[in-house]
Amino acid sequence: MFPPKTRVLVIDDMSTMRAIVSKMCREIGLTDVTTAVDGEDAWITLTEAKVPFDLIISDWNMPKISGLELLKKVKSDPRFAHLPFIMVTAESEKSQILEALKAGVDQYLMKPFNRDMFVNKMGTLVRKIKKVS
């Protein structure tokens, strides 16, 4: 599905969801997974990475820097703007989805989700990336 050695950054303030998303990533061959505990930690991890990341999977509702704020920072920085960004959230109000789309989110993954739903969403993202490139 993804090229080998794809580097993934998983961001969630709850260790439970970090563990779940990381496990699902590994199951589809994304074995190079780094985690961050909030948007601020993620930004430091992104900017200080010696080997650049290829994909960001972030929770929305986090302290310090929210997922939406992180998305805006990422998409407005030429170093990271090309990175596919998946927003994971339990919130599904249209206004929120629109806000994320306007900020450049590539995929929106609604909680709760099981392995099949995760795989489908990643597949959609891969097809979208291929189409664009």
Place this chain on the structure above:
Amino acid sequence: MGAPKINADAFTEEVIRTLKESLVDVIQIQSGVILEEVPITTRTPKPARAFGSRIRLQGSHYDDELVLMISGELILHLFSQILGEEVTDYSEEVQGLPLELANMVFGQTKEKLNPRHGLKMARPVALSSEVWPELKETLFHHARFVSQKGSLLMSIHRGGRL
């Protein structure tokens, strides 16, 4: 002694029903485990070990709280099902599952009830089993759910904080 009475003046039956439906949906989608609601009495025993969470339900005409208390046996089963591998330790990740579930139940409920109920965004807080809700308290609405492995107590607290 019978089941505690539902006292739902401001907190409508609709909200309670929606929370219950959301809970069952969330658990089934996330883990594949099917929960069944069973009758509850004030004599329903407290599990030896449990993990919980609470989340504020602040809307346009109420300020209440949803509490989820999950037996240790069920929480291990749920996390094992989600990860697709057997989990036997009460790790930080396992103990955080009630927080995630409360977050998801809240999100689904918010989607179904807003904008009529004006439910505001909230973040869940962890609870230990020492604060297992008093089932005789009729200001709360309690519902008990079971699966093949373990049980879960959902309590809706009107205007109170544990």
